[in-house]
Amino acid sequence: MRLRAGLSALxxxxxxxxxxxCTSPPRLLSLLDGAMGGGRGAARPxxxxxxxxxxxxxxxxxPAGEVSATRPVVIFWYGGGWVKGDxxxxxxxxRAFAKAGFVVVVPDYRKVPGVRFPAFVQVGAQAVRWTxxxxxxxxxxxxxxxxxxxxxxxxxxxxxxxxxxxxLAEGVxxxxxxxxxxxxxxxxxxxxxxxxxxxxxxxxxxxxxxxPIHFARADAPxxxxxxxxxxxxxxxxxxxxxxxxxxxxxxxxxxxxYPGVTHEEVVMALSTPFRGKAPTLADSIAFLDTALAPR
Numbered sequence: 368m369r370l371r372a373g374l375s376a377l378x379x380x381x382x383x384x385x386x387x388x389c390t391s392p393p394r395l396l397s398l399l400d401g402a403m404g405g406g407r408g409a410a411r412p413x414x415x416x417x418x419x420x421x422x423x424x425x426x427x428x429x430p431a432g433e434v435s436a437t438r439p440v441v442i443f444w445y446g447g448g449w450v451k452g453d454x455x456x457x458x459x460x461x462r463a464f465a466k467a468g469f470v471v472v473v474p475d476y477r478k479v480p481g482v483r484f485p486a487f488v489q490v491g492a493q494a495v496r497w498t499x500x501x502x503x504x505x506x507x508x509x510x511x512x513x514x515x516x517x518x519x520x521x522x523x524x525x526x527x528x529x530x531x532x533x534x535l536a537e538g539v540x541x542x543x544x545x546x547x548x549x550x551x552x553x554x555x556x557x558x559x560x561x562x563x564x565x566x567x568x569x570x571x572x573x574x575x576x577x578x579p580i581h582f583a584r585a586d587a588p589x590x591x592x593x594x595x596x597x598x599x600x601x602x603x604x605x606x607x608x609x610x611x612x613x614x615x616x617x618x619x620x621x622x623x624x625y626p627g628v629t630h631e632e633v634v635m636a637l638s639t640p641f642r643g644k645a646p647t648l649a650d651s652i653a654f655l656d657t658a659l660a661p662r
Contacts, residue, residue: 392631393445393456396638400459405639407431409465411458412505418474419493425474426454427505428465439659440507442472442498446518446551446634448563449479449487459638464515467652470507472498476523484568484577485533491523492533499543511659513546515651517634518601521552525579525609528588546658548591548651551633553601554579554609583612589619591654593647595628623650 400406413427429438441464445457454473461471474494477486499509514524527533528547535541557574559565568577575581590613594606603624610622625633625645636645 391451391456393452393459396635396641397456397458399640400462400638403639405459405462407466409462411461416497418497419490421477421490423475423477423490423493424454425472425494425497426458426461427502428458428461428471428473429506430465430468433470433506436506437503437508438468438470438506439511439513439655440472440498440502440509441469441513441515441548441655442474442494444474444476444491444514444516444520444523446516446520447478449519449567450563451478452519460517460634463637463639463648464651467648469655470502470505472502479563479567483566484571487519487567488523488526488533489536491527492537492539495527495534495543496537496539499539509543511545511661512543513548513655513659514544515548515550515655516552517550518552518630521549522554522579524549525552525554525590526582528590529579529582529584544588546589546591546655548593548654549606550593550647550651551595551598551601551630552579552592552605554592554605556601556605580609580612583609583616583618585616585618587613587616587618587620589621589654589658591621591623591651593623593625593633593650595625595630595633595645597626597628597632598630600630621654 408431410431411428415424445452454475461473464471476490502509516524524547528544531541557578592606592610594603610620613620628645632644635641636647
């Protein structure tokens with residue numbers, strides 16, 4: 368979306384009297400998305416549902432009106448450099464996938480500086496366990512679960528999809544993950560140079576064990592890795608390197624590179640007002656429809 372259109376949309380939010388309630392850009396975007404019709408066709412039957420062992424909560428979204436159909440499932444983790452973000456602020460992403468026919472789970476997770484690696488990955492595995500055990504109550508098919516996420520959330524996707532130990536520790540068969548979508552994620556970022564990665568991985572005895580690329584395997588579930596030419600936060604080499612490693616092993620992987628798009632715009636493109644910035648939603652849905660097709 369052009370700057371003028373973005374400013375017009377912001378004016379719409381202000382005109383509705385809700386801009387002052389925003390505490391973060393993603394939450395503003397969710398309000399903007401709702402004001403521009405993003406909420407039509409999606410419902411949230413579950414809000415602030417407890418899961419795991421550390422007081423985390425999650426939301427569940429699905430197509431509006433769905434009560435009995437068994438739908439494919441997407442668990443979506445938001446980004447924020449392992450230090451910020453919350454599930455409510457990413458309603459725009461959940462609604463986008465729900466309107467496309469998915470039951471969507473958006474979990475919160477533990478963050479730095481309160482925790483370090485691997486706490487956020489462990490909580491991610493607990494969210495998968497909850498989904499396996501409860502998603503049928505919301506019309507989702509526990510046999511068709513995919514993982515998706517942006518930035519730090521994409522890191523969780525890659526770790527859970529590639530490193531079997533986290534799901535096994537929660538009593539979950541890693542084969543439950545039918546596919547993964549990683550948007551602008553860090554997968555090959557050692558040595559640690561950015562403050563957020565230094566803080567998040569502090570104290571790890573073997574840094575290789577923090578790197579998704581270290582766990583690339585031939586029998587990995589299908590992965591869609593999206594990066595962009597304007598990303599200066601998580602360099603495109605992360606997705607490019609992981610895709611190359613998986614491809615060399617014979618694993619099913621799809622790499623998409625969006626020229627001129629920034630780190631933030633990749634996920635913003637899931638929203639109604641910024642849908643034209645990049646084909647993030649269309650590419651993700653096309654990939655997931657194939658990967659989660661009934662067997």
